[in-house]
Amino acid sequence: MSSTLRFKVVSEAFKKRPLDVPTPIERPSEFFGKYVFNRQKMKHYLPKEVYTKMMDVIENDASLDMATADAVAEGMKRWAMELGATHITHWFQPLTEGTAEKHDGFVEHDGKGGMVEEFTGKQLVQQEPDASSFPSGGIRSTFEARGYSAWDPSSPVFVMGDTLMIPTVFISYTGESLDYKAPLKKALRAVDKAATEVAQFFYPDVHKVISNLGWEQEYFLVDEGIYAARPDLVMTGRTLLGHDSAKNQQMDDHYFGSIPKRVVAFMKDLEIQALELGIPCKTRHNERAPNQFELAPIFEETNLAIDHNMLLMVLMKRVARKHGFRCLLHEKPFAGVNGSGKHNNWSLSTDTGILLHNPGKTPLDNLRFITFIVETLMAVWRFNGLLKASIVSASNAHRLGANEAPPAIISSFLGKQLSEVLDHIEKSDDQELQAISDFTQVGKHGVQLDIPQIPELLVDNTDRNRTSPFAFTGNRFEFRAVGSEANCASAMIALNAAVADTLRDFKERVDRRSHELFGQHISQEQLHRAILSVLREDIRTCKPIHFDGNGYSEEWKQEAARRGLDTESSCPLVIDRYLDEASVEMFQHTHVFHKAEIEARNEIKWDTYTKKIQIEARIFGDLCLNHIIPVATRYQSALIDNVHKTSEIFPADMASKLSANNISLIQQIAEHSSYIEEHVEQLVEARKVANQLENIRQRAIAYHDNVAPLIEDIRYHVDKLELIVDDEIWPLPKYREMLFIN
Numbered sequence: 001m002s003s004t005l006r007f008k009v010v011s012e013a014f015k016k017r018p019l020d021v022p023t024p025i026e027r028p029s030e031f032f033g034k035y036v037f038n039r040q041k042m043k044h045y046l047p048k049e050v051y052t053k054m055m056d057v058i059e060n061d062a063s064l065d066m067a068t069a070d071a072v073a074e075g076m077k078r079w080a081m082e083l084g085a086t087h088i089t090h091w092f093q094p095l096t097e098g099t100a101e102k103h104d105g106f107v108e109h110d111g112k113g114g115m116v117e118e119f120t121g122k123q124l125v126q127q128e129p130d131a132s133s134f135p136s137g138g139i140r141s142t143f144e145a146r147g148y149s150a151w152d153p154s155s156p157v158f159v160m161g162d163t164l165m166i167p168t169v170f171i172s173y174t175g176e177s178l179d180y181k182a183p184l185k186k187a188l189r190a191v192d193k194a195a196t197e198v199a200q201f202f203y204p205d206v207h208k209v210i211s212n213l214g215w216e217q218e219y220f221l222v223d224e225g226i227y228a229a230r231p232d233l234v235m236t237g238r239t240l241l242g243h244d245s246a247k248n249q250q251m252d253d254h255y256f257g258s259i260p261k262r263v264v265a266f267m268k269d270l271e272i273q274a275l276e277l278g279i280p281c282k283t284r285h286n287e288r289a290p291n292q293f294e295l296a297p298i299f300e301e302t303n304l305a306i307d308h309n310m311l312l313m314v315l316m317k318r319v320a321r322k323h324g325f326r327c328l329l330h331e332k333p334f335a336g337v338n339g340s341g342k343h344n345n346w347s348l349s350t351d352t353g354i355l356l357h358n359p360g361k362t363p364l365d366n367l368r369f370i371t372f373i374v375e376t377l378m379a380v381w382r383f384n385g386l387l388k389a390s391i392v393s394a395s396n397a398h399r400l401g402a403n404e405a406p407p408a409i410i411s412s413f414l415g416k417q418l419s420e421v422l423d424h425i426e427k428s429d430d431q432e433l434q435a436i437s438d439f440t441q442v443g444k445h446g447v448q449l450d451i452p453q454i455p456e457l458l459v460d461n462t463d464r465n466r467t468s469p470f471a472f473t474g475n476r477f478e479f480r481a482v483g484s485e486a487n488c489a490s491a492m493i494a495l496n497a498a499v500a501d502t503l504r505d506f507k508e509r510v511d512r513r514s515h516e517l518f519g520q521h522i523s524q525e526q527l528h529r530a531i532l533s534v535l536r537e538d539i540r541t542c543k544p545i546h547f548d549g550n551g552y553s554e555e556w557k558q559e560a561a562r563r564g565l566d567t568e569s570s571c572p573l574v575i576d577r578y579l580d581e582a583s584v585e586m587f588q589h590t591h592v593f594h595k596a597e598i599e600a601r602n603e604i605k606w607d608t609y610t611k612k613i614q615i616e617a618r619i620f621g622d623l624c625l626n627h628i629i630p631v632a633t634r635y636q637s638a639l640i641d642n643v644h645k646t647s648e649i650f651p652a653d654m655a656s657k658l659s660a661n662n663i664s665l666i667q668q669i670a671e672h673s674s675y676i677e678e679h680v681e682q683l684v685e686a687r688k689v690a691n692q693l694e695n696i697r698q699r700a701i702a703y704h705d706n707v708a709p710l711i712e713d714i715r716y717h718v719d720k721l722e723l724i725v726d727d728e729i730w731p732l733p734k735y736r737e738m739l740f741i742n
C-alpha cells in the first residue's frame with residue numbers, strides 16, 4: 001500500500017458513523033429462538049405421537065426409527081419453508097476449528113417433469129459429505145475412506161438465511177470420530193453415568209447428571225479498511241509486526257468503559273441475531289485492551305453451549321462486516337496488549353440442582369458438595385498435563401505464560417473458605433472423622449455439623465484470582481486457559497472425560513472401603529463415613545494441584561515443578577500428553593477415544609501447528625523483504641542525500657554537526673536492515689530444514705524451536721525501523737491506528 005493510500009484508509013475509518021440497527025419492537029423474550037425448531041415448534045408442527053417419541057429421543061436417548069424421522073423431517077420442512085428456507089445442510093465441526101456445511105436444495109423430481117419440495121427422514125438423519133477434504137490424521141487410510149454425518153437430535157435444528165441447519169456428528173464409516181461433537185457426546189455420556197452413580201450416594205432418586213458450560217467470548221474489532229491494508233492480519237489473524245502504541249492499556253481506561261457507539265450498534269445487531277438463533281446472550285462489555293470486547297450468554301448444557309459458541313463465532317464475523325468491522329478471534333492479534341481467551345465456566349447439575357453449589361442447608365448437601373469439589377480437583381490433578389494439551393495451539397501459545405493469561409501450568413484456585421474446609425477434613429484423625437460422619441444423624445435433628453466451617457459455608461465467590469487457570473467461583477469452576485478462537489469442545493472433552501473417570505474410580509474405592517470397614521450391608525451413615533475417609537485421602541493426594549497464589553510469578557514455575565505438575569510450554573511437546581498411558585487408558589475407560597483415534601488426532605494437531613507457523617513465517621518474510629526493507633532503504637537514501645547536500649552547503653565542521661543525527665539514523669537503518677535481510681534468509685532456511693523432516697511431530701518441534709523464535713527475533717528490528725522511518729512513507733497501518741478507531 002502506498003503512503004497516501006494508508007492515510008486514506010485511516011481517515012475513512014475515523015469518519016465512519018454507526019449503522020442504524022433496526023430495534024425490534026418485541027422484547028427478547030418474544031423473538032428468542034425465532035429461527036430454532038425448539039420444543040414449542042415441535043409441538044406445533046409434529047403429530048402428537050411423533051412429538052412424544054422425539055421427546056423420548058431427546059430426553060432419554062431412545063433410538064429413532066425411520067418412520068418417526070420421516071415425520072419429523074416433514075414437520076421441519078413445513079416450518080423451515082414458512083421462514084423462506086430452500087436448502088438443508090448437515091452442520092458439523094471437523095477438526096479444523098471451524099464449522100462445515102454442504103447445502104442441498106429441498107427439490108426432487110415429481111416424476112411428471114416438474115419438481116417438488118422434498119425432505120426425507122433419511123436426509124435428516126444421515127449424509128455422506130466427502131470426508132477426504134477434512135483432516136483425519138490418517139484415520140481414513142487406517143480404517144475406511146468414507147465419512148458420514150449423523151443428526152444429533154439433542155441440539156435443535158435452526159434456519160440461517162435460506163438454509164435449514166442440522167447439527168450433526170461427523171464420523172468415519174467404521175465409527176471413528178472425525179470431529180469434535182462425537183467424542184464430546186461420548187464424554188458427556190461418561191460423566192453423566194459416573195456422576196449419577198456418585199450423586200446417588202446422596203440422593204438415590206437422581207437419574208441424570210448434566211454437564212453445563214457458560215463460555216465468555218472475547219474478541220477484537222478492527223475497521224475493515226485498515227484490516228485490508230494489513231496482509232498479516234488478513235492471512236494469519238494477527239499482526240506479525242508493529243511497534244507498541246505509546247498509549248495502549250496502561251491507563252486501564254477501556255475495561256468496562258463506556259462502549260463506543262459504532263461498536264454498540266454492532267453488538268446490538270449481533271445480540272438480536274444470536275437471540276433469534278436461540279443463543280441466550282446476556283453480558284457484553286469492553287475488555288482490557290483497546291478495541292477488545294466480550295460477549296457471554298447464560299450457561300447451557302455443554303453440547304448445546306458449544307454449538308451455540310460455534311454458531312456465534314460465525315455470526316460475529318458476518319455481522320462485523322455489515323458494520324464495516326472485522327472481528328478478530330485470534331488469541332493474540334496485537335503484541336503488547338492483552339490477548340483474548342474464552343473462559344469456560346463448567347459445572348455439573350442434576351434435575352434437582354447444581355452439584356458444585358453449596359446451599360449449606362443440610363450436612364448431606366455439604367458432603368455432596370465437598371465430594372464433587374474434591375473429585376474434580378483429583379481429575380485436574382491426575383490429568384493436568386492433558387488438560388493443558390486440550391487447550392494449546394499455535395495461537396493460544398502467545399497467551400499462555402505470557403503474563404496476562406493463565407500460566408502454562410494447570411493449577412486450581414479455591415479461595416480461603418473452601419481451602420480451610422478441605423484443610424480441616426484432611427487434618428482430622430479417624431476419631432474426628434467418625435464424629436464428622438455422625439452428622440447425618442445430627443443433621444436430621446437440625447443440629448449443625450461438627451465441622452465448624454461447613455454448615456454456614458458461604459463460598460467466597462467474590463475472590464477473583466485472575467492468574468489461576470482453573471478457579472472455583474462459587475458454583476462452578478472457570479477453566480480460563482481456553483483460547484478465544486478454539487472450539488471449546490476440545491477442553492470439554494478432556495475435562496468431562498477426566499472427571500467421569502475419576503468419579504468412577506472414586507465410587508469403586510468408596511464401595512471397597514465401606515465393604516472393608518462395615519461389611520455387606522451398610523447404613524447411610526456408614527456409607528458417609530467411608531466417603532469421608534476416601535475424601536480425606538484424596539484431599540492429600542491432589543494437594544499439589546491446589547494453588548491460590550500468583551500464577552504469574554517465577555517462583556510458582558519452580559514450585560509447580562517440585563510438586564510434579566506439568567510445566568512444559570512447547571506446544572508440540574504438550575500435545576504428547578494425549579498419548580500418556582494414563583490418558584489413553586482414561587479415554588478408553590470412558591469410551592471417548594481408542595488409541596488409534598488419539599494418534600490420528602495428534603497428527604492433525606502437530607500438522608496444524610506446523611502449517612500455522614509456516615504461513616506466518618512466509619507472510620512475515622514477504623512483508624520484511626517487500627514492504628519494510630524497500631521503504632527503509634528509500635528513507636535511508638533520502639537521509640544520505642541530505643547529508644551530502646549539507647556538506648556541499650556548509651563548512652565541514654558545521655556540516656558534520658548538522659548531519660550527526662542523520663548519520664546515526666543511516667547507521668541504525670543499515671544495521672537493522674542487514675539484520676533483517678540476513679535473518680529472513682535464515683528463516684527460509686530453517687523452514688526448509690523443518691520441511692524435510694518426515695515425522696510430523698518432529699516437524700512441529702522444529703517449527704516451534706527454530707522457526708517461530710526467529711520471527712519474534714526479526715520483528716524486534718522491524719519495529720525499531722518503524723520508529724525511525726518517516727511516518728509518511730511507512731506502508732502499513734500502525735498499532736495506534738488499528739487499536740483506537742471506533
Ligand code: ADP
Binds near residue numbers: 296297346475
Ligand atoms: P465473569 O465475571 O467471570 O466475567 P461473566 O458474567 O462474564 O463472568 O460470565 C460468567 C458465565 O458463567 C456466564 O456464562 C454464566 O451463565 C456462567 N455460569 C454461571 N453459573 C454457572 C454454573 N453453575 N455452571 C456453568 N456456568 C455458569
Ligand code: MG
Binds near residue numbers: 216294
Ligand atoms: Mg466476563
